[in-house]
Amino acid sequence: MFMEKVSLEPSIMYNVTELNTVASGEEGESTFGKMSYLQPMDTRQYLYCLKPKPEYAEKAGVIKGVTVIGKLDIVWKTNLGERGRLQTSQLQRMAPGYGDIRLSLETIPDTVNLEEPFDIICKITNCSERTMDLVLEMCNTRSVHWCGVSGRQLGKVGPSAFLSLPLKLLSSVQGLQCISGLRLTDTFLKRTYEYDDIAQVCVVCPFLNES
Template sequence: LDVTTHTLTLEVDFFQVNAAVLMRLTKPTLFTNLPVTCEERDLPGDLFTQLMREDPSTIKGAETLMLGEMLTLPQNFGNIFLGETFSSYISVHNDSNQVVKDILVKADLQTSSQRLNLSASNSAVAELKPECCIDDVIHHEVKEIGTHILVCAVSYTTQYGEKLYFRKFFKFQVLKPLDVKTKFYNAETDEVFLEAQIQNITTSPMFMEKVSLEPSMMYNVTELNTVICGDEGKSTFGKMSYLQPMDTRQYLYCLKPKPEYAEKAGVIKGVTVIGKLDIVWKTNLGERGRLQTSQLQRMAPGYGDIRLSLEMIPDTVNLEEPFDIICKVTNCSERTMDLVLEMCNTRSIHWCGVSGRQLGKLSPATFLSLPLTLLSSVQGLQSISGLRLTDTFLKRTYEYDDIAQVCVVCPYTSNES
């Protein structure tokens, strides 16, 4: 009995009626040669050129290219990477001159966490005549890294009623094909920007077929990896999306809370699930691989009991002319607040209106829109500061400075030289 996987052969120490052969099914590779040339005035003359023309592995008319038109069958087991499909061919052959009965072939894959049955059929074959065989092809998408053991077990009954059983083990390692790193950037508008750095840590190029982000139920996602040119989007990575060995590529996504969640203060806080990355690639002769990350989580920024944000502010305002802004005050606590607004002038920013006015009670997880008017007495980029909110229940004051910046320009231009 021989159990063979390319160059690996295991022999049994006792007589068996049947023989089993196990082979991994992989794509062939393009045959490469090393062209040797010389100048016509050199001693060999056109000898090397003539030999390359007669070589059946070269391309006619382009003999100096390393790649030929022939394919090479795998000479070893090769590497198996996470996300690829492991395919194997199992053949049980009756080497004897006897008819055996009730042949059951079972293939299991043992990983560090589970044992999977890969056999297409779990029913026994009634009989197997001499010089006949039972063939089976198994497929499995590899979802774990580390050591894997393929167990091939065969049981049968001889013509004398003797029940025999044997099994063989084949151990192989599953490697990590990609290194994925993520970074989160929080915006004041509740948007979250995700930067995913993907590095090819294999020894061969990859064609990146798809890299997408599947958001969680709380977010909508926008991919920022294309540039709009007319009516069509052009990828920032070009037409040929190849990732060379040890190269790294950055993908950017913008996540925005859905309206039903964004309107509820306090829902998106603490550790929140963003979603997961779905990566699909192809390698040698179109071999496909797919990898999904675990759920990506980020720590939402803390805003304390009260959050003050801007809903509307002009980019540019005129010097010493009033302009309007709209603030949004959100109660992020779990208690009702009775708020009082105070406005403190700064050197450049002056508030218009009554300071110390009552805003009323604000229930938990609710907000109110607050229109305000102010003017600037200094040109340039000015910071809006000086808002104070006081909770009369707890006598606690919340200070808000550097809320935003506005560009102040002079509306009058001098024509004097």
């Protein structure tokens, strides 16, 4: 059969990007070739990237657990030219869990110089249903060193609220280095959350570039 159309219609909470084409000149070409035929007993996978819309992404509890992501619309033709169509019911998937606190990076440089401080901005989101009083601790690793005061108070963060946290660090080793060693402690419950391998940054030696 000839696969005329396979698309994902997202729910109101998501934007979708189709990942079933490759760049070829000005227009994208299907990863399955110019003629999208599906032979008997063949299996094919279609990929889509779903991202929460900004108004929902800021509400940590809205997309928690099982959520409706959208429905598939499939149109095909048989070898005799007969047309068929299948539209699924709303598909449900489990949204990624982040625990009580989600830590993500808002900004980070791709490349930094060896032993020179650089800045990142972390976003801390309270995904729980209670207010937290947070304390930040920074632990150095073999190659990455934090600049600043460890053990400082970040204050209270309400349910589904977030705060942006600018931080400074430097690397003493060249190459692709992992940013690790952040610890957040909720003083209300005396519970500590550890964040390692947050991101990677390429560390280069500026003197080698000049030569």
